Amino acid sequence: MSRDNSIEVEGLVREFKKGPRAVDGIDLRVEPGEIYGFLGPNGAGKSTTVLMLTTLLPPTAGTARVGGYDVVKDGPKVRSVIGAALQEAALDPMLTGRDHLRLQSTLQGIPRVERKPRANELLERVGLSEAADRKVGGYSGGMKRRLDLALALVHRPRILFLDEPTTGLDIQSRTALWDEVARLAREDGVTVFLTTQYLEEADVLANRVGIIDHGHIVAEGTPAALKAEIGLPSVHATPVNGADRERLAAALAPYGEALGSASREVVVRLREGLAGLPAVVRAVDDAGLTLASMEIQAPSLDDVFLAKTGRSLEGAGAEAEPDAAEPTA
Amino acid sequence: MTDFWAQVGALARRSIVRTSRQPAAVIFPLIFPMLLLLVNSAGLKASTKLPGFPTDSFLAFALAVPFIQGALFSTMNAGTDLAKDIQTGFLNRLSLTSMRGVALIAGQLAGVVVLGLVQAAFYITVGLIVGVDFAAGALGILALFGFAAVVSISFGALGVFLALRTGSGEAIQGLFPLLFVFLFLSSMNTPRDLIDVDWFRFVATVNPVSYLIECVRSLIITGWNGDALALGFGFAVLIGIVATTLATFALKERLVRT
Numbered sequence: 001m002s003r004d005n006s007i008e009v010e011g012l013v014r015e016f017k018k019g020p021r022a023v024d025g026i027d028l029r030v031e032p033g034e035i036y037g038f039l040g041p042n043g044a045g046k047s048t049t050v051l052m053l054t055t056l057l058p059p060t061a062g063t064a065r066v067g068g069y070d071v072v073k074d075g076p077k078v079r080s081v082i083g084a085a086l087q088e089a090a091l092d093p094m095l096t097g098r099d100h101l102r103l104q105s106t107l108q109g110i111p112r113v114e115r116k117p118r119a120n121e122l123l124e125r126v127g128l129s130e131a132a133d134r135k136v137g138g139y140s141g142g143m144k145r146r147l148d149l150a151l152a153l154v155h156r157p158r159i160l161f162l163d164e165p166t167t168g169l170d171i172q173s174r175t176a177l178w179d180e181v182a183r184l185a186r187e188d189g190v191t192v193f194l195t196t197q198y199l200e201e202a203d204v205l206a207n208r209v210g211i212i213d214h215g216h217i218v219a220e221g222t223p224a225a226l227k228a229e230i231g232l233p234s235v236h237a238t239p240v241n242g243a244d245r246e247r248l249a250a251a252l253a254p255y256g257e258a259l260g261s262a263s264r265e266v267v268v269r270l271r272e273g274l275a276g277l278p279a280v281v282r283a284v285d286d287a288g289l290t291l292a293s294m295e296i297q298a299p300s301l302d303d304v305f306l307a308k309t310g311r312s313l314e315g316a317g318a319e320a321e322p323d324a325a326e327p328t329a
Numbered sequence: 330m331t332d333f334w335a336q337v338g339a340l341a342r343r344s345i346v347r348t349s350r351q352p353a354a355v356i357f358p359l360i361f362p363m364l365l366l367l368v369n370s371a372g373l374k375a376s377t378k379l380p381g382f383p384t385d386s387f388l389a390f391a392l393a394v395p396f397i398q399g400a401l402f403s404t405m406n407a408g409t410d411l412a413k414d415i416q417t418g419f420l421n422r423l424s425l426t427s428m429r430g431v432a433l434i435a436g437q438l439a440g441v442v443v444l445g446l447v448q449a450a451f452y453i454t455v456g457l458i459v460g461v462d463f464a465a466g467a468l469g470i471l472a473l474f475g476f477a478a479v480v481s482i483s484f485g486a487l488g489v490f491l492a493l494r495t496g497s498g499e500a501i502q503g504l505f506p507l508l509f510v511f512l513f514l515s516s517m518n519t520p521r522d523l524i525d526v527d528w529f530r531f532v533a534t535v536n537p538v539s540y541l542i543e544c545v546r547s548l549i550i551t552g553w554n555g556d557a558l559a560l561g562f563g564f565a566v567l568i569g570i571v572a573t574t575l576a577t578f579a580l581k582e583r584l585v586r587t
Contacts, residue, residue: 056421076427084425090418094347106339107426109332135350151422 004068005032005158005191007053012062014048022048024215025062030193030208035185037206037223038195039301045215046195047087050163053193054084067159083157087164089148093137097128097147100136101154108155122150126180142173149180159191160184166201178205199301211305218308227299232256232273235280236295238265244289251287255280336428340436345443347410355444358402359451362395369394369518379523384550389461392452393545394517396477397538399448400484401508403441408488408501411437415496415583430580434573438485445481449474456549464552472558473548479562480541483569486576493579515539537564 007030014023023045030036040046051057053066055075064071067081091100101119110118123129126146136144145165152160162181166174182205184190196202202209203223211219211226219226234256239248242264249258249266256271270276277296284291348354370388377385384390414420423433453470456463463469491501515538516524524530533539544561547554 054425056424079425080427082425086418086421088418090422092343092347092414092419094350095343099343099346103339103343104422104426106335107423107428109335109427112335 005189006030006065006068007036007159007191007193008065009049009053010063012049012052012064013060014045014052014057015060021060021215023052023059026212026215026217028210028217028220030191032191033185033189034207035181035192035194035205037202037209038193038212039197039199039202039209039305040195040212041197044212046212047163049212050084050086050161050193050195054082054086054161055079080155081157082159082161083152083155084161085145085148085152085163085165086161087167089141089144091136091139091144091147094135096133096135097123097139097143097150098132100147100151104151104154110155118154122153126150127176140173142169142176145169145173145177146180149177153184157190159193162192162194164195164197166196166198174201181205203301209301211301211308213305213309219304223301226301226304229304232269232271233296233298234259234267234269235277236265236267236293236297237284238263238292238294240290240292247287248284248289248291251283251289252280255283332427333429333432336432337435337439340428340432341439341443344407344410344437344440348406348440348444354406355447358399358406358444358448361402362398362452363455365398366391366395373518376519381520381523383520383546386461386550388459389456389550390546391518392456392461392549393542394512395452396449396473396480396545397512397517397541399452400445400477400480400541401505401512402448403445403481404484404488404491404508405501405505406444406488407437407441407485408492409498411489411492412496412498412501415492416498420583424584430584431577434486434489434576434580437489438482441485441488442478442481445477445485446474449477461549463548464550465548469548469553473545476544476548476561476565479565479569483565483572486569486572490572490576490579493576493583496583511536511538515542517542537568540564 007028009026009028012023012026013021015021026045026049028036038046038049048057052059053064053071055071055078058072066078069077069081071078095103098119101122102115105115105118119132120129123132126149128143128146128150131139131143136147139147149162149165152162160181165181166177169177178201181192181194185192194201194205206223208220208222209226210217219229221229235252237248237252239245245264245266252258252266252268255276256268259267259269268280270280274296284294366388369391373391374387376382377387377390382390411420414423453463453473465472488501491504492498495501514529514532515536516533517538521530521533521539524533540557540560541564543557544565547557547561551557
């Protein structure tokens with residue numbers, strides 16, 4: 001049996017009857033044990049890609065190998081090596097957390113003697129031991145997401161697909177889930193394919209990030225490399241006296257390109273990066289200006305998205321992805 | 330094969346647990362047919378005076394109807410439960426496991442059968458309490474349980490098919506009154522040969538539900554009747570085969586996994 005934990009995608013396309021190509025010829029490779037963040041706004045093609053990679057939606061064109069198996073020709077083998085928590089935590093409100101784990105482990109072919117200890121281990125790991133015998137209908141959003149993750153892990157998958165796993169969660173639940181995902185990759189060597197629309201999530205968790213927009217991958221690399229590629233840090237300075245704004249702008253002008261700002265703040269992208277910062281401070285001092293605040297901002301993944309698409313990721317989610325139940329003719 | 334039966338067992342258990350935790354899904358199919366039985370028995374008692382009416386107890390005559398009504402409820406329950414699974418994405422979760430498609434249908438139907446047997450036990454108990462004398466005796470009661478199981482599978486498969494085809498619980502609930510029309514256009518309240526209106530007698534004669542009711546009725550009021558049993562079980566099995574075949578094809582379309 002193959003022990004390949006990678007994901008390889010070439011020219012993957014998915015067309016729907018009523019709509020444009022949801023996924024339009026993407027190529028990507030996720031290395032074993034890597035956390036790959038698939039970032040993009042609503043309707044960009046993230047979930048459609050996940051559905052194809054998890055064998056739930058046949059591609060219109062292109063190839064994809066998951067765990068060494070072709071997603072079209074070897075569907076059952078692919079499913080045997082992957083775990084997935086899809087966009088909605090699809091749970092039965094009438095069943096308890098333990099009922100869900102019992103059902104999932106039976107359907108995954110876990111031997112009877114292992115089912116109970118495995119369920120207890122996973123419930124413990126996701127912090128649901130106390131709530132295990134309560135009906136899921138009474139769980140909070142965070143608890144449902146954690147149970148969803150536990151269900152995806154029942155059969156010890158080598159590759160894990162998480163489709164927007166923290167959408168709608170509070171920061172505590174989100175952080176707990178991040179910790180568990182990071183631990184899975186670090187300690188168990190699980191490859192994680194994570195879609196998200198949260199920049200911070202991709203930044204914190206992912207070893208590498210692919211940014212998708214309108215079905216195309218517009219950028220790919222480590223978060224640091226992507227940010228470095230597009231930019232230099234910027235200094236954001238605000239004078240105590242609003243009347244000094246023009247003088248402040250003139251003092252900072254030699255150190256980089258001025259960026260637009262609606263307030264009395266002056267924003268300059270530092271031409272020499274952080275190395276130029278001491279000179280900026282001296283220039284402000286020499287001009288006799290008093291500042292209310294001064295901040296250095298490194299470029300974010302949103303800046304990367306902006307640079308690549310001309311739009312900000314925050315609020316770029318225009319249209320939802322087409323209904324996956326409507327395949328192309 | 331062991332895995333297959335384990336999957337069927339797990340899905341059946343889930344179906345039973347889910348139904349048992351929704352009191353309305355259990356109580357309504359038990360109570361509603363009994364209320365209808367009481368109302369009809371009170372209102373149509375005089376029918377027993379008709380020449381050729383097969384019994385002098387309308388309650389015994391009408392006790393067959395709840396068995397079929399209960400099965401209709403099974404259709405709706407099995408269908409709406411599965412449709413919910415489709416709508417919420419739970420079916421996708423199941424699709425991502427090693428579950429075999431046939432196990433999904435079999436598991437769902439096994440749950441329906443258990444509910445059908447509970448319903449049958451309740452109707453028979455009520456019948457015994459109110460003094461109905463089961464003409465076919467203890468073995469006949471056993472046959473009634475067998476028939477209830479077969480009819481539950483048949484009608485449950487119909488519900489599963491409708492769910493897989495429409496993917497909508499609302500659509501199934503919308504079809505429910507249509508299924509009830511079949512019941513009312515049958516011999517549920519009058520033996521076919523005593524129906525005076527020609528078109529009604531014709532419709533009742535070509536309506537398979539009549540033969541399902543008459544099969545149960547024969548065991549209650551006339552004893553072992555080979556023709557009635559053959560027609561009843563025959564139509565129940567035929568409906569089951571057609572519905573299960575349709576459900577299997579619909580499942581293939583619904584489970585688009587590669």
